[in-house]
Amino acid sequence: MDMPQPSRAVLSRRDQIVTGLRALLPADAVINDPTETRAYECDALSAYRCPPLAVVLPRTTDEVAATLRFCHENRVPVVPRGAGTSLSGGSMPTADAVVLGVARMNAVLETDYDNRFIRVQSGRTNLSVTGAVEAEGFFYAPDPSSQLACAIAGNVAMNSGGAHCLKYGVTTNNLLGVTMVTMDGTVVELGGPWAETAGLDLLGVVCGSEGQLGVVTEATLRILPKPEGARPVLVGFASNEIAGACVSDIIKAGILPVAIEFMDRPCIRACEAFARAGYPDCEALLIIEVEGSEAEITEQLARIKAIALSHDPVEFREAADEEQAKRIWLGRKSAFGAMGQINDYMCLDGTIPVSALPQVLRRIGELSRAYGLEVGNVFHAGDGNMHPLILYNANTPGQLETCEALGAEILKLCVEVGGCLTGEHGVGIEKRDLMGVQYDPADLEAQMRVKDVFDPRWLLNPAKVFPLDASATRRTG
Amino acid sequence: MRPRSEVELSEAIRAAVGPLAIMGGGTRRLGTDAGLVLETGGLAGVRLYEPGALTLVAGAGTPLAEVERLLAGERQRLAFEPPDLRGLMGREGVSTIGGVAAEGASGPRRVQAGGCRDAMLGVRFVDGRGEVVKNGGRVMKNVTGYDLVKLVAGSRGALGVITEISLKVQAVPETEVTLISETSGPEVLQAALRTPFDISGAASTKGHALLRIEGLAGSVAYRAGALKATLKGDWREVDGAESAAIWRDVRDVAEFAGRSGAVWRLVVKPTAAEGIVARLRAEAPVEALYDWGGGLVWLLTDAEAQVRETVGSDGHATLVRALPGMKQPLLPPEAPAVAALTARLRAEFDPRGLFAQGAA
Structure with missing residues (x-):
């Protein structure tokens, strides 16, 4: 993975740039001590690191605007950062960049239950949005697994998903409006506490643009009344094919579980060894969760049971009480920790059409053997979003590279069967150079023209998303 | 013009010397389009339908009724229930799936299942430069690159001609x-x-x-x-x-079909809806229909009603059916910073202004 050479012109003005930022912002908002900027050298894709030129931590939209205007005038690249939990390197800096972190902007600005929205500053964490409304019986639906730590700013930038998006959609389906600052310091209001826009849906393209079009400082989010209850069942199968067919039949039957999670044998074994959740020893396992009142849950689970039993499961396990429900989720929720216990791992994030599931899992098994690295699969089966976990040893020279090569093969496979490179983690730097697998040059050109409009100088998070050679003339121009 | 393929469409756009009026079934456009008519009927046909994956891919010119018939055969449907506005607009014609996508046409279930934009998983389109562009795909979760699908959904042809759409569909509940x-x-x-x-x-x-x-x-x-x-x-x-x-x-706003008067479509903060209607009624006769829990208001008014002034900052109003002599723009004006971005996007995707009519 390459990053562009830092601009000498910027590095040579390092002191002037820091002095200029200090003149615009409160004293504690600008950090340039190397021992402190190190904390910002990477995000959750921690294999790649680079301390930035400086870090700015504003408290208001005006301070964000002042920072961006200054950096625009001085042609300094800016890397926006939420909570730094990106798995794709979305907030990894370069040596010539100012990191603009919104973590201090975490206030709730407005809650409105009759109109079912909350307006927050973008540094607020995902889970604390729900925390602000749950006393009134509401919740914010997108629930990425980093929800305790991740910020709404990053959720908007990456269009984050989660385990429950089968029913509730991802960030873009739950985002009503933003206050955003473009690279030249202009403050733009997009959307608002109403359903949709009449003009071009700029909000729609900003969501998921990985911090390349603007810095979101406030967000208006749809909140939903919390369902009365939820309960999972666990079903074990003798093959991936049968589990896949069961998923497809449940969806076709018109039952809408909030989650259908899938684990394959390597993953089941690792989880079992780690968490001892008492999972059956089988080839494939589904956890299906439904919501509603007690009677509604019973009704839905009866339908699911009938469908599951028609597929000859090795086990169908219901939860009689809260404790048993927790045990069903226990293994799944510790899957990443379990795999990490065995070795270092790389978590992929491709999406495939649900129908291609058995074929893709078979091929991943073949690739795993060919590359000599074990792969466990855990994923959101209802929407086809896979998370193959490739195990490797970072201390063995060459294994990271082998792992990345295997990862690239698996993602190419996802695209080949009609899916995509990333379902919820984003492109960042991690999948940047694979974009040509999914998109033709004209497709990428169309996307880059959108960036030309919002950030003509290509200063905002410039070396991400697009293959470096495709964006080269724009970044230097 | 009625191109039969993306290649023909691309050639037609490259060769165009003046405004083009993109036409699906002509059932839901705002106002009247000037320019050379460019029909999408030659780009029809369902390309893929996987009921078990809740996915359908169709050419833009595919009649909406054909899509709905096919889905009904598997007890499925479009969750966003696109309105049929022929009665309201006093038009004949066959609504196409491309027209639905270009309008972002969303019905009552938007409050629960989302709108047209939320069901659109992918698009192919030909922009004003004649470039064939694809974006998104046919899977439910996809954050690979920018979401141009949302930008094209509801854009009324302002950025290009949609040629193919992939949609998430839904099982019909019992x-x-x-x-x-x-x-x-x-x-x-x-x-x-x-x-x-x-x-x-x-x-x-x-x-x-x-x-x-x-x-x-x-x-x-x-x-x-x-x-x-x-x-x-x-x-x-x-x-x-x-x-x-x-x-x-x-x-379908059937209540206002066949009635005279101007028709406005207000998208507002739900709790503001009744107050807006009450303030308008104090000045002029107004009939109102509320959907989306108040978030969507259809108004039947005379020409003088000060609709946009009354909506103010609580949302926006589109003049769906104007009366002769009305001077207001059909689409609501945007704030300067938003209008500037929109204008630059249109200039990037349609540098010759071929689709200037597209956004009414």
Whole structure:
């Protein structure tokens, strides 16, 4: 993975740039001590690191605007950062960049239950949005697994998903409006506490643009009344094919579980060894969760049971009480920790059409053997979003590279069967150079023209998303 | 012009010397289009339908009715229930899936299942430079690159000609029930939407409140009972075809079809809806139909009503059907910073201004 050479012109003005930022912002908002900027050298894709030129931590939209205007005038690249939990390197800096972190902007600005929205500053964490409304019986639906730590700013930038998006959609389906600052310091209001826009849906393209079009400082989010209850069942199968067919039949039957999670044998074994959740020893396992009142849950689970039993499961396990429900989720929720216990791992994030599931899992098994690295699969089966976990040893020279090569093969496979490179983690730097697998040059050109409009100088998070050679003339121009 | 392929369409756009009027079935455009008519009927046909994956891919010129027929055969449907505005607009013609996508046409179920944009998983389009562009795909979760699908959805052809759309579809629930209260108005809709009973339609017409519940039979019965116990007023229930007919009329704004007057479509903060209508009524006769729990208001007015001034900062208003002599733009004006970005996007994708008519 390459990053562009830092601009000498910027590095040579390092002191002037820091002095200029200090003149615009409160004293504690600008950090340039190397021992402190190190904390910002990477995000959750921690294999790649680079301390930035400086870090700015504003408290208001005006301070964000002042920072961006200054950096625009001085042609300094800016890397926006939420909570730094990106798995794709979305907030990894370069040596010539100012990191603009919104973590201090975490206030709730407005809650409105009759109109079912909350307006927050973008540094607020995902889970604390729900925390602000749950006393009134509401919740914010997108629930990425980093929800305790991740910020709404990053959720908007990456269009984050989660385990429950089968029913509730991802960030873009739950985002009503933003206050955003473009690279030249202009403050733009997009959307608002109403359903949709009449003009071009700029909000729609900003969501998921990985911090390349603007810095979101406030967000208006749809909140939903919390369902009365939820309960999972666990079903074990003798093959991936049968589990896949069961998923497809449940969806076709018109039952809408909030989650259908899938684990394959390597993953089941690792989880079992780690968490001892008492999972059956089988080839494939589904956890299906439904919501509603007690009677509604019973009704839905009866339908699911009938469908599951028609597929000859090795086990169908219901939860009689809260404790048993927790045990069903226990293994799944510790899957990443379990795999990490065995070795270092790389978590992929491709999406495939649900129908291609058995074929893709078979091929991943073949690739795993060919590359000599074990792969466990855990994923959101209802929407086809896979998370193959490739195990490797970072201390063995060459294994990271082998792992990345295997990862690239698996993602190419996802695209080949009609899916995509990333379902919820984003492109960042991690999948940047694979974009040509999914998109033709004209497709990428169309996307880059959108960036030309919002950030003509290509200063905002410039070396991400697009293959470096495709964006080269724009970044230097 | 009626291109039969993306290649032909691309050549036609590259060769164009003046404005083009993109035409699906011509059933839902705003105003009248000037320019050389460019029909999408040659780009028709369902390319892929996987009921088990809830996915359908169709050429833009595919008639909406054909898509709906195919889905119905598997007991599936478009969750966003696109309105049929022929009656309201006084038009004939065959609505196409491309027209639905270009308008972002969304019906009553938007409050629960999202709008057209939310169901659009991928698009192919040919922009004003003649470039064939694809974006998104046919899977539910996809954050690979920028989401141009959202930008194209509802853009009214301002950036290019949509040639293919992939859509997320939904199973038809086994039961639907509508609760009707003749003593409650729009004010009860927001209270209903605050409950956990998963309402899939919340409308008010002729002073009646309408709430729709869909799902498994037992669940629907439970929620209908729970809602009646929670909300004030007298409620009666209708189900099946009778319920479906009510929502078809709400969706298509049937109440205003064939009536004279200007028609406005307001998208507003739901609790602001009644106040806006009351302030307008103080000045001029106005009829109102509320959908989306008050978030969508259809107005039938005379030419003088100060609609946009009254909506103010609570949302926006589109003039869907103007009266002769009305001077207002059909689409609501945008704030300067937004208008500047929109204008630059249009210039990037359509540098020669071929689709200038597209956004009315």
